[in-house]
Amino acid sequence: MPELPDVEGFKRVFERHAAGKRIRGVTVHDVGVLRNAAPEQLDVLVERRFGQPRRHGKWLVCPTDAAPALLFHFGMTGSLEWRGEEHPHDRLVLALDDGELRYRDMRKLRGVWLALHEAETEELIEHLGPDALDVSRKQFHELLARRRGAVKAALMDQELIAGLGNLLVDEALFQARIDPRRAIPSLSDEERDELYRKVRRVLRESLPYGLVPGKRTWLTGARTEGICPRCGIELARVRIGGRTTLFCPREQA
């Protein structure tokens, strides 16, 4: 699931249940999710108190009252769960005073990082472009001006703008009526403005859900049927940047 809105949802889970709480224990059920540390190294977190989390793109940074911080990147199947039933894909469990926070992840495409100091946190995320929620219209134009490939590939590039994923980008392009294969230089200023507005809109409307919702009027709601929710013709399916891309061949010219 995890694109920017999903990670924002996990951030809310962390804020509600883990921020300000003391870590009583760390249990690693699957070493495969630890990307830069051995399980014993996580012991530095025990008896530390979590601070307020912050999100940059699809990363969630969870600092403690000492130097170490825990960083999560959820890949395609990760999530953060508070209590609830145990699950076979719970890979890391943080015991807090009043319950357990679990990192759950079926495919383990990304995982959990330990940063011992603020500088290490920065190193882990410094390759990212500005967070999608922080990009102004002016900056959006400046960022696009540097690129010339397919517009979809550019929007998905985390080094250009951080946080947009396959669903969100397809959705914004659909709402802006722009063919995802279009080369950036071919986009008019008006089209760039419209794209910016739709990216903002899809983000804003997704945030309350904590995911990109499958609304009936949205492309997300039509991914399985393959029919354009606006005009009813069959959606086109191509691959861009290695990702399945859906668009309306009639309306997205």
Added chain:
DNA sequence: GCTCATGTTCCCCT
């Protein structure tokens, strides 16, 4: 058995 999946990285071409 086969294909596909909301992500990223690495390697090889053009």
Added chain:
DNA sequence: CAGGGGAACATGAG
């Protein structure tokens, strides 16, 4: 150098 294509990572679901 920029950008495209494909494979790899790991684990399911249909």
